[in-house]
Amino acid sequence: MSVLAVVGHDRGRIESASLGLLTAARKLAAQLHTTMEALTIGANADGLRDILAAHGASVVHQAHHAALVDFGPEAWGEVVAQLVRKCAPQVVMGSGTERGHEVIAQAAARLDLPAAMNCTEFDAKFDGSQALRLVRARWGGSLLEESELDAPVKLVTLANHMVVPVEAPASASVTIIEVELDAAVRHSFVRERVDRVAGVTLATSPVVVGGGRGVGSAEGFASLEELAKLLNGIVGCSRAVTNNGWRNHTDQVGQTGTRIAPDIYFACGISGAIQHWVGAMASKNILAINIDKEAYIVSKAAYAVIGDLHQVVPAISAEIRRRRAQ
Amino acid sequence: MNILVCVKRVPAPGARINITEDGQAVDTAFLGFTVSPHEECAVEQAVQLVEKHGGEVTVLTLGPAEAQEQLRTAVSTGVAKAVLVPIDGADWDAQRTAQAITAVVESLEAAGGKFDLLLFGNESADSGGYQVGIRVALKLGRPMVNGAKGLDIADGMAKVRRDSEAGVEIYMLPMPAAVGVKEGINLPRYPTMKGRLASKKVEVQHSAVACAAGGLKLIHLRRPPEVVRNTKILGTGPDAAAAVVDLLEEIGVFK
Numbered sequence: 001m002s003v004l005a006v007v008g009h010d011r012g013r014i015e016s017a018s019l020g021l022l023t024a025a026r027k028l029a030a031q032l033h034t035t036m037e038a039l040t041i042g043a044n045a046d047g048l049r050d051i052l053a054a055h056g057a058s059v060v061h062q063a064h065h066a067a068l069v070d071f072g073p074e075a076w077g078e079v080v081a082q083l084v085r086k087c088a089p090q091v092v093m094g095s096g097t098e099r100g101h102e103v104i105a106q107a108a109a110r111l112d113l114p115a116a117m118n119c120t121e122f123d124a125k126f127d128g129s130q131a132l133r134l135v136r137a138r139w140g141g142s143l144l145e146e147s148e149l150d151a152p153v154k155l156v157t158l159a160n161h162m163v164v165p166v167e168a169p170a171s172a173s174v175t176i177i178e179v180e181l182d183a184a185v186r187h188s189f190v191r192e193r194v195d196r197v198a199g200v201t202l203a204t205s206p207v208v209v210g211g212g213r214g215v216g217s218a219e220g221f222a223s224l225e226e227l228a229k230l231l232n233g234i235v236g237c238s239r240a241v242t243n244n245g246w247r248n249h250t251d252q253v254g255q256t257g258t259r260i261a262p263d264i265y266f267a268c269g270i271s272g273a274i275q276h277w278v279g280a281m282a283s284k285n286i287l288a289i290n291i292d293k294e295a296y297i298v299s300k301a302a303y304a305v306i307g308d309l310h311q312v313v314p315a316i317s318a319e320i321r322r323r324r325a326q
Numbered sequence: 327m328n329i330l331v332c333v334k335r336v337p338a339p340g341a342r343i344n345i346t347e348d349g350q351a352v353d354t355a356f357l358g359f360t361v362s363p364h365e366e367c368a369v370e371q372a373v374q375l376v377e378k379h380g381g382e383v384t385v386l387t388l389g390p391a392e393a394q395e396q397l398r399t400a401v402s403t404g405v406a407k408a409v410l411v412p413i414d415g416a417d418w419d420a421q422r423t424a425q426a427i428t429a430v431v432e433s434l435e436a437a438g439g440k441f442d443l444l445l446f447g448n449e450s451a452d453s454g455g456y457q458v459g460i461r462v463a464l465k466l467g468r469p470m471v472n473g474a475k476g477l478d479i480a481d482g483m484a485k486v487r488r489d490s491e492a493g494v495e496i497y498m499l500p501m502p503a504a505v506g507v508k509e510g511i512n513l514p515r516y517p518t519m520k521g522r523l524a525s526k527k528v529e530v531q532h533s534a535v536a537c538a539a540g541g542l543k544l545i546h547l548r549r550p551p552e553v554v555r556n557t558k559i560l561g562t563g564p565d566a567a568a569a570v571v572d573l574l575e576e577i578g579v580f581k
């Protein structure tokens with residue numbers, strides 16, 4: 001009996017979402033009067049033991065196999081399934097990242113159990129003996145589903161950014177499990193990788209200047225680029241823009257694009273469809289620039305300028321330059 | 327090269343998603359329908375692969391009779407065959423959906439040979455379960471990777487490129503294989519005149535299957551608390567620039 005947290009990591013470096021996961025798993029374990037245990041996959045993650053103990057894991061299961069160096073969705077899912085069969089936890093929780101969902105889905109498929117992804121709440125009265133009432137995010141977070149997860153082992157992922165990590169030191173004991181991986185699950189491993197160069201990205205930039213269909217063309221983005229450059233920001237866009245081939249999909253903000261959280265988001269010529277909004281709503285300030293004062297984005301943003309972006313955006317850049325020159 | 331692509335019919339809401347009174351579904355009274363952008367890209371990727379390597383693309387959906395609309399849209403962009411797995415009423419859960427798709431793929435393959443590739447979206451737009459494709463692939467014994475931002479075929483292998491927090495990763499899957507596709511892998515084409523004609527004529531194969539419900543049961547849907555804002559209008563036209571830069575100073579992004 002336990003709550004098992006499946007820790008996400010890359011060659012031994014823990015993913016940030018996994019810290020919130022440990023806190024959520026520990027809370028649920030306390031509610032069930034049981035222990036929170038953590039699973040790390042691959043010997044290169046053995047060094048995570050201390051940080052997992054600091055976040056309240058009373059047991060760290062370290063899965064070892066020569067093939068477990070890089071990520072492999074099927075192998076990782078198989079490892080989780082093997083540990084579940086061995087230890088029978090009541091709940092298995094993964095992080096709400098792409099890898100986290102994939103590993104839990106792989107484990108669920110192997111165990112032939114249901115799985116609930118992107119959970120935001122668990123029933124405070126759940127004691128481990130009944131079905132688990134939970135709330136999970138759908139439509140990229142624009143809709144919530146209340147549902148019941150009825151299974152001997154509850155497999156879930158925790159929606160990202162839901163829980164702030166809090167340390168709670170425990171003295172973690174370590175168990176090493178030598179897993180067996182047959183040839184079939186060893187196909188889907190990373191074969192080559194190119195590491196990302198560090199730097200500000202759309203997801204982390206403090207200033208994002210976003211353009212939508214109202215920009216009118218690829219060339220129309222020049223004035224948005226200029227404003228972004230003046231403020232050390234990055235240009236983003238809506239799906240109408242990527243669909244028209246005006247900009248690359250890497251710039252797209254929204255449900256099927258990037259989630260941003262800048263200090264300010266300029267939404268220029270963007271109507272504010274809900275699939276765009278879910279990607280932008282974590283911005284600290286939103287300034288809508290739109291010719292239509294009835295546009296959804298205008299009613300949802302904290303600030304708005306009503307007007308043609310092709311006049312307003314260059315005027316803002318000019319004003320910035322004027323003040324800098326003073 | 328024969329490729330099967332699975333798509334799901336979902337409503338296309340605008341500014342907000344309304345829910346039916348019983349809380350069981352999205353209120354679609356005034357909405358159009360579409361599929362997830364990820365699935366649109368999966369269809370496009372399949373069509374491009376077949377253009378390069380020969381073969382044909384089949385599109386499959388499990389849904390109400392109206393989901394023929396989404397199948398025909400796929401045909402209008404280059405898909406050859408369409409299969410509808412009809413259901414009555416409410417959405418099926420992920421386990422049940424996967425079981426049904428698995429059974430239908432088995433019967434399609436018994437008749438026409440194995441698909442070299444099964445393509446899915448990374449996640450469905452409405453449910454976001456991240457699992458139907460993974461479940462189908464496991465049952466059919468195909469290696470599976472989700473999140474594909476690149477997919478090429480060479481020497482009987484599917485080369486999958488994917489982005490992660492750490493960088494870019496390459497996977498090599500022996501075919502037959504299954505892949506979950508993400509938007510951004512390509513730019514889906516618009517239907518052609520010829521495609522539109524083909525989509526009207528294509529015969530949609532119906533393959534009904536009975537499956538038991540899985541273990542995740544919907545109780546009801548609800549909307550997250552809505553932000554109610556008193557938007558501050560900083561001005562009209564270029565004259566608003568001074569007020570905007572004042573704001574930038576106030577929040578500390580312009581010094």
Ligand SMILES: Cc1cc2nc3c(=O)[nH]c(=O)nc-3n(C[C@H](O)[C@H](O)[C@H](O)COP(=O)(O)OP(=O)(O)OC[C@H]3O[C@@H](n4cnc5c(N)ncnc54)[C@H](O)[C@@H]3O)c2cc1C
Nearest residue numbers: 212213214238239254255256257269271275276291309451
């Ligand atoms: C499952 C699903 C997922 C989706 N995922 C995403 C996503 O990740 N990201 C995303 O963005 N969309 C996404 N969409 C699409 C979304 O529903 C909208 O279609 C899209 O966001 C609209 O883009 P837009 O606001 O640029 O265009 P429009 O809705 O056409 O709005 C254009 C706006 O520009 C204004 N305008 C026009 N000219 C000017 C001017 N000269 N100056 C100032 N304003 C002007 C207009 O008043 C209008 O408000 C998704 C849709 C679905 C179904």
Ligand SMILES: Nc1ncnc2c1ncn2[C@@H]1O[C@H](COP(=O)(O)O)[C@@H](O)[C@H]1O
Nearest residue numbers: 332333388446447449450455456457458
């Ligand atoms: N009803 C359905 N009909 C056809 N394909 C589906 C259906 N539901 C899910 N899928 C496929 O499985 C993928 C993942 O779905 P999900 O597990 O719901 O996120 C989708 O992107 C589709 O490719």
